[in-house]
Amino acid sequence: MATIEDVARSAGLSRTTVSRVINDHPYVSIAKKKKVKEAMEELGYVPNSAARSLRNQRTGMIAVLIPRVMNPFFSQLIETLELAAAESFYQLIICQTQYSAKKELTYLNLLKTKQVDGVILTSAENDWSAIEGFTEYGPVILCNEFDERANVPMIYMDQQEAGYKATRHLIEQGHRKIAYCCGRFRSNVASAREEGFMMALHEAGLAFDEQYAFREAITSSDGTEIFRSIRGDSGRPTAIFTGSDEVAAGIVSEALRHGWSIPRDLAVTGFDNQVITELMNPRITTVEQPVREMALKTMEVLLERIRNRQYTGTERHQFSMKLIVRESTHMQAELAGIQ
Amino acid sequence: MATIEDVARSAGLSRTTVSRVINDHPYVSIAKKKKVKEAMEELGYVPNSAARSLRNQRTGMIAVLIPRVMNPFFSQLIETLELAAAESFYQLIICQTQYSAKKELTYLNLLKTKQVDGVILTSAENDWSAIEGFTEYGPVILCNEFDERANVPMIYMDQQEAGYKATRHLIEQGHRKIAYCCGRFRSNVASAREEGFMMALHEAGLAFDEQYAFREAITSSDGTEIFRSIRGDSGRPTAIFTGSDEVAAGIVSEALRHGWSIPRDLAVTGFDNQVITELMNPRITTVEQPVREMALKTMEVLLERIRNRQYTGTERHQFSMKLIVRESTHMQAELAGIQ
């Protein structure tokens, strides 16, 4: 493996000059520059990045902490983040916390050990007090996550508004008994969404029956379970709010198999606007999150912070979501859909 | 930021001793070991990984090249790979080639610049001759990818068998005109699959009509398009083989919206056994790939090669796939499904 020393020797110049050429510094004569380039070419020289990192105190790596890659919301986030990172010549390291607070801390350590220049936290498992200490070692950005106490940038969506809008829509369709499903974000995301949900009920003078709260619903088979559990009830809800398209699809799919008509027998809302919502029949009403925009903003803020070595200081970017009404909640939409 | 030097001074010992404690070497007295640990604790010391990488010639990073994260097959692969890597204290770097040969080369350069200890190539965009040169800098593993000329480990599935099995199943259901869809892997994956497809047709004495070959089908909306394009034909196929569950779901979904009955009017097979195949109604017949097993084998082989600094030398691990018959191709299955 050729080193800068080899190149220098081969070109009959000093390491300094070679380094200047590599980094495109001024004050190198054209002739020598050419000589260096030839030598590099001939030796197949490539700068060793560990040495550069050590010297420059900068790795060109960014860690993204997510619960799981397979969760479509997060993989969509990752996709855009990676594209944005690559554009600025940064590499993305994937860190799956698997909803484990301990794993999260392990990954946050990448910042301490200088393996990454910054961290993007998309779903905090630890309390902020446990995370705060890491912010002195490099920028930590909350993306999709939110905490009142956090003194770092936060890029997030108005979950409360989203919960409110979707629920309000169900109420407008005449529903009085509405079930609530969410995943196990221990974070403020779920609670804000639930606040919005409750707010809409409250406003309409409706009570919530805790019996119909499902707070561990993540996958489509969780949806299947949920359907089965309410299926026989006489006082069952006529509509279900879910925090995930997969759960919604699971419910719809199972209901159809049991001969139910959606939305007549049961109205269902999803969350995320994933592909599946358009493939189901009826199509599923859902909430569209501006994932791309968030990802881009996140990377922009992060790179800015890395550049300025500014690790603390809050900064809030809130995005709005859009309710997309489809046939799983709305008869009219169903009719329009058939064409 | 505390360094090893600081710890040594604070503990009244040498850097060597501290280093020994960090790396759990023998020959350190219990008393001093304790002293060192206390000093590390007090100073909040964490070893700098750039320095370690430089010194040890090892980064603890692995690059995974995939076309796109959002493709469920690849995100599933990533998920398992990351888990396996984390278990051995390796970090995974995500590299999206976006089907670009140039981007692929950029990412392969991570090996040259020593930013990673190894590379997993899941879908080669370049010809092997362009990739071969990188193998002298570190291990390159083909996972899901295959090339006769490659002198590196290959972990892959028997795509030909899969194509054959699925097609044969369609023929057994009485179909004589079968359409073919695949994505744009420029790799041998697609061609092997197609070989299997053709082999089954041939064996049954059936001809293939090139008019019904769709070789750029990736997403569910591609599936929608495909349905529309065959919809009006009088001599249209009665069955479709697809290389992707999403395409299959798109076809099924659109067909149902047009009042077709699946599989009576059109039989459809998917590929990958993604969640969506069980959510659609009818459920979709598909081919299950042993993604998890492949991912684990890949990581095992890669870590082994890193350990032994053995970069070249072929080694083939072929996995079999399983056809999962569901209602989208099989009436009986449909009846059983209704229960």
Place this chain on the structure above:
DNA sequence: CTGAAAGCGCTAACAC
């Protein structure tokens, strides 16, 4: 414009 030399933080001979 160019080069000599110090040092980023760590590990591993080698000597004691």
Place this chain on the structure above:
DNA sequence: GTGTTAGCGCTTTCAG
């Protein structure tokens, strides 16, 4: 058991 010391490959003063 423990310490001294020479680098890993690179960038950047500083002096010329």
